Amino acid sequence: MKSLVTLLGLICATHIVLAQQPQNPCANLPGGTGFVNDYSSCDAYFSCINFSPFEARCPLPFLFNPNGRFGPICDWPFNVKCQPCPEHGVMTIAHPYFCQKYTQCINGIPIERECAPGTAYSRSKGGCVVEEAALCDNVNTCGKLEGGTGNAPSTRFCEDFMICYNGEPYGEPIRCPTGLLFDSKHMRCSLAKDAVCYPGTVTSASLLLAPNAGLP
Template sequence: MKTLLALIFITGCSCQFKCPDRTGFFPDPVQCDLYYVCSKGEFEEKLCPDGLVFDARDPNHERCDIPANVDCDERTELQEPQPSPGCPRANGYYRHSDPLACDKFFNCVNGVPHELPCPPGLIYDDTSSTCAWADNSKRQDCKKAKRDKLDDGFSCPEEETLGPNGRKLPHPTFAHPEDCSKFYICRNGVMPQKGSCTKGLVYNEETFSCDDPKDVPGCEDFYEKAEKSKTKKA
């Protein structure tokens, strides 16, 4: 009896729908992944693949997309999920099953999870279904991004680094404390990496680039001193 009532209810909902135009693709007023294909004033009911929702912005195009890209507004209902290991729904982007793997996520395609990494320094953000800076994400469990250290102890500073024009540097560089020809690169501001200038040049922390030794205070005689040091050791 319950099954019969459910069928009557569903059929009743479909029958209430009327094509806004004779031809096109139109959303269900209640369910975001349900839509209708209208042809000559007659409609056919369709469902997006599980995990995707109907993009109703253009009635001339049939398009299902991830929820982060679609404004469902009052269409809050969804079909029953079809979960599998690693995938809360059959399709879409989801946080990694390992709660410590903030910098990884799953792209689920037909129930199969494909592990993907975020760029260095970013974490997966559920709200936008993409990678983001920890400070810009609502994920409380990943607010503090791990800052790696190099073998000599260098790690990227937490504060932003501004360039000569006052703009934030996406990959700032920093002088080596002892070697004028070397420097550090912070990829995306957080991932440390060693760098070195071409022989004959030294790092200039004023311009964030390699420069002539005579233009870098304290490094004018760097290469002469290095040669003398080698001679003494020999």
């Protein structure tokens, strides 16, 4: 009985903490216009206009720094202390690279989780759903390799690729040498004129450096 009471108390406390978290990330921004942290990954942020949030991400290799010298900025990683979870509250956030993984945050403590086979994490649902319903663009491209081992395209930037072993990605994306793109047809870095980019990817050069282009 004592254990049940303790469990109910934790559930109630969780609801109280959740209730304290603003649903709109722009809610506490003076004037409702500017840039605020998006805890889904270290390079993510929200661009707020009149209290309306718009998802955005810094181009590689930059991370979002909410405490930049001149305000929020996409900054060099050595200037950023990345906090993947908010200091207070209970929530789940998507993994920045893999659909099947997510992080559970409990008062600033990140706990890595993985969805069951055949399911993937859905940002809109805040949990694991069948892969087709997850609408996740971080597809595991290692499945395109015979034997599942080798290099496979990233699903974000055409310059990037994943190292795969037994059908699973190992680590974070690696960038091709300057001037080359990853050819998803031949699974190697090639000259830009010869490379076939993975569908849906873009080159980092095609993105404006936001929210502030004045990086050192």
